[in-house]
Amino acid sequence: MVMETIDFRTLSPQDKYKYLSSSVTPRPIALVSTVDGARNVNLSPFSFFNVFSANPPILVFSPLRSIRTNETKHTLDNVHEVREAVVNLVSHDMVEQTSLSSGSYERDVDEFAKSGFTAQASELVTPPRVKEAPVSFECEVKEVVALGNEGGSGNLVICEVKMMHVQKRILKDGLPDPFLLDTVARLGGDWYCRASGDSLFEVEKPIGKSGLGVDSMPESVRNSDVLSGNDLGKLGGIERFPSKLDQKDFLKEYVYAVEEIMNLAEAGKRLRKLHTWAKELIAERKIQEAWSILLWADTLGE
Incomplete structure (x- = not known):
């Protein structure tokens, strides 16, 4: 098997991003709603995202500084001002509107209105949740960890889940069913993938036993x-x-x-x-x- 070796020490920030985002796939998408100190709402998707702890229940997403201008995302600015966020999952029937919400809009622009999503009041936090989302997590932002101060640097927004909202239609035996959830994920470039149909399969986990190997x-x-x-x-x-x-x-x-x-x-x-x-x-x-x-x-x- 012939391998290509790439020395990241020689790459530009743009090329580092391209190699990483094209390789580390698929990445789940967090459609995050936040507010600033004046309660202006922002909505933006992030694919540098995952769950990192069950107890405490922790989600982490990472808004990157602009590789081109080094500017920070409005979402990042907001969580420094108001340490709350709603993380909404993205199903296949939301993907185009989610992409639309990622545009480079001015701070005072309402991405809910631009994307056509419906803002629904949250129970415990100020930012609204996305009504169309199959799952929404109301979160307290516990910490923001800056990984650098140059273009392309990430910022780990560490969110503790306080409340979860799930559309009843996706539940099976009390839990979200992967076929009904129908989430999408990011790949490299403009590519996405869909967690449904033949792309889903089961692998038995060796819990409580040790295989022969x-x-x-x-x-x-x-x-x-x-x-x-x-x-x-x-x-x-x-x-x-x-x-x-x-x-x-x-x-x-x-x-x-x-x-x-x-x-x-x-x-x-x-x-x-x-x-x-x-x-x-x-x-x-x-x-x-x-x-x-x-x-x-x-x-x-x-």
């Missing part, structure tokens, strides 16, 4: 030219290999398929066929069955 696998499995890294990750999640009896029972159940493979003349083809079969079982989440095939294949010495 890739290092415990037979060499023929670790170095397989059929199995991918994801396949090995799934295989390594089991806590024990199937017993000899389990392997025997599986092979007996699929005796005709096993005989067909063993009748192949070339040993290399037999091993590849067995690993391909195991790969199909892994895709069906039949991990123990896949291991039965792989461990048996390893005993063939091919």
Whole structure:
């Protein structure tokens, strides 16, 4: 695998931003509403954003200084004056209006009006929330950490969530459902992605257990030219290999398929066929069955 090496010490701020924003993806979007000391409202999206703590519940977003002029964002100025914010999540049906709200408007311009979003009064904080947002977090700004004073420098706005509003339509079993939430995220340039449909998938988390790991696998499995890294990750999640009896029972159940493979003349083809079969079982989440095939294949010495 050929890699390109990029020395950030030699890059301009513009190029640093391009490489980072095109690589660290996808990034969730915080559509943030704030007010200044005169209670003028500002609304602006930020993709340098995420959740960083559950207890206390902390969200962080980062308004960058302008790379071109070194000016600060109105949002950053506002949270220094009034240490409150509402972080609104952005669904697919909000994305164009959200982009519109990111324009370089003068301080006295109401981005709610410009974007066509509806300002809805918050319960605990002064800034309004976005009525159209599937989820809104009313926050107290605990701290603002400046990461530099030059163009492109970030400012970590550390927000403690005080109240959360969720549209009931996106709830399933009491929690936001990813298919119903339908959020979008930023990529590099003008590109976005959508968390919906075939782009969503589940990966079992090994909570409370320790998998065997890739290092415990037979060499023929670790170095397989059929199995991918994801396949090995799934295989390594089991806590024990199937017993000899389990392997025997599986092979007996699929005796005709096993005989067909063993009748192949070339040993290399037999091993590849067995690993391909195991790969199909892994895709069906039949991990123990896949291991039965792989461990048996390893005993063939091919």
